Amino acid sequence: MRPRTIRLAPGADLDGFRAAIRHLVPAEAAPEAVTWVEGEAASLFPEDDAGAPGPALALPRAVAALVPSVVMHRDPERYGLLHRLIWRVAEGERHLAEVASDPLVHRLNLMRKAVARDLHKMHAFLRFRRAGSGEGGRERFAAWFEPEHHILAEAAPFFSARFPSFDWSILTPDGSAHWDGRALSFGPPGRREDVPEQDAFEAGWTDYYSSTFNPARTNLAAMRAEMPKKYWQNMPETAAIPGLVREAGRRVGEMIARAPEPPVKRVPARALAAMAAQEPASLDALNAAIRASEPLVPGATQAVLGEGPLGAAIAFVGEQPGDQEDLQGRPFVGPAGQLLARALVEAGIDRDRAYLTNAVKHFKFEQRGKRRIHRTPSAGEVAHYRWWLDRELAFVAPRLVVALGATAVLALTGRPVPVTRARGPAMFGDKPYAGFVTVHPSYLLRLPDEARGEAYAGFVADLRRASILSEDPAPRLGLLG
Structure with a gap:
């Protein structure tokens, strides 16, 4: 050989x-x-x-x-x-x-x-400093870093994507990377002395870091594990750390001394009285009150009401309407609703004979350009709509209620419960109906393709099991609420 x-x-x-x-x-x-x-x-x-x-x-x-x-x-x-x-x-x-x-x-x-x-x-601890003006008067910055391995070419695109609007150079003992606003280039090794001393921006950043330093969570071992001392010399905020650590004990004492008295929880008597005064006599009357109410979070087109027959054996409670539900005024008509409809068919459940509604009746979203992006309702927003949900289900009188996702569980029990722990038959406190917990179909849409098939099969199995329980006059349940 x-x-x-x-x-x-x-x-x-x-x-x-x-x-x-x-x-x-x-x-x-x-x-x-x-x-x-x-x-x-x-x-x-x-x-x-x-x-x-x-x-x-x-x-x-x-x-x-x-x-x-x-x-x-x-x-x-x-x-x-x-x-x-x-x-x-x-x-x-x-x-x-x-x-x-x-x-x-x-x-x-x-x-x-x-x-x-x-x-x-390198992504976390590299710090740029002003180094004059580059081509066309653009701001130019420079940074010094000492990587343990040959990672400069791999790391540099991260910084060109993050800081595309100014020219910069990253100098290391192995080589250098340069960005001119158009393209990355690489050159010979640099020297630490080629990077300017601390600038005014770094002084401001150090002041900000000091003001956000939490003395009650000082853990030197954890700090050194996440931010090894070998990187400190190139990071302006680390000069303040020894002093902040020395002062931690005193500052914690001051925080305790300044701690306010816990607020006294007050029952919203006026709100409860107002709700009691408008106690609806029917589901139609309840829906009219919901339709006339102002959205808790402004922006929704309309209230999206429940859909299905009174006396349905099984009811499904989701989180809140989505973009398509808000526009059409019907629950579960968007992508997640279409996936639910398909799963109901495979589980042998007739959607027209089930009742479908949401814990929150108005669409909460964030505007991004022309798109309205769903935002998860807060616990307070869920509590705001809980009175309506309770009465809605009382009028429908289902034998079994399926909570689709964590927000529905919160609305039905009044407390947060992980879906992964509670999945399956459940009892929502002293409610007159049996309960069942499974995932929301939107969760399946967020999964990668390779995991979605198995998760979808589990979801259909849950619905099939819930359907069987809805036909049982005395299902065996776990205590959830």
Whole structure:
């Protein structure tokens, strides 16, 4: 077996490594016969190895994902370790990268995690300082950072996306990155002294950091774990930390001394009296009162009322109307409602014979351009509508009420309960109907495609079980309310 030497560029030479591997694997060059060297020079291969690299290798996804991260690690053995991994995969161990207990895989995964941590630290702890004006009078900034690994090229696009409107340079002992408002470029190593001293903005930032420092949560071990001291010299706010820690005890004492008396909870007597005075005699009268009420959160087009027959065996309570429900004035007609309709059919439930409503009757949203984006109602907003929901269900008189999601559970019980813990049959306090808890269909829409199928099947199974319980005059229930 003839020994070979592969010479790659300094740093993270991913392209060079890929080209070399595409030559070595088809040539059956075993890892023990190859020496990997980092240097400025020359060809990847000696003259007698000359020739174009082979075609791209069909590597398992886990291996292909591991290579770019490990190449950025500073360990000089990284290329040889990756060669060993790819060699073993090519020899038939196709699932090797998924065997976490394998010593080689374990070591490579530790290297990958170290690189990911280093990227996170650079994103979090790099600080720019004003460095005059750039091209066209644009503000120019500079920063100094000392990464543990060769991550500069990988980290730089984060800063160009975050700070596109001014020119900047990031200087490190390994190289430099530069942004001119149009493109990233990379250059030779920089020096710390090329970055200006603290500017006025940093002084203001330090004052802000000091004002938000919570002395009651001072935990030096946790601070050092998240913000290692090696980064402190490049971060202006860290100069204030020793003094803030020394003063923590005194400041906590002052906070306790200034603590106000807890407020006395007052029963909203006027509101309750007003509700009692308009006690409706029918569901139609209740709906008329809801329709005439002002939305608690302004902006909704109209109140969206419940839909379905009185005496329905099963009722479904969702969170609040969405954009389409608000426009059409009907519950569950948007994307989540369409998914619910499909699941009801598969569970054997006739939507026309069920009752569908929401805990909150008006659409709460945030305007983003032309789109209205759903916002989760607060506990106070849910409580505001709870009186109406209780009376609505009293008029409908279902045998079983299905709470779709956490907001519905809060409305029916008066307290927050995790859906994952309460999922299944339940009893909502002293309500005259049985209860059942499952997820809201909008939760399924937010899942990635690969997880949605299984979650949807579980949702249909819940609905099928709820349907059976709605036909049982005495279902066995768990205590929830």
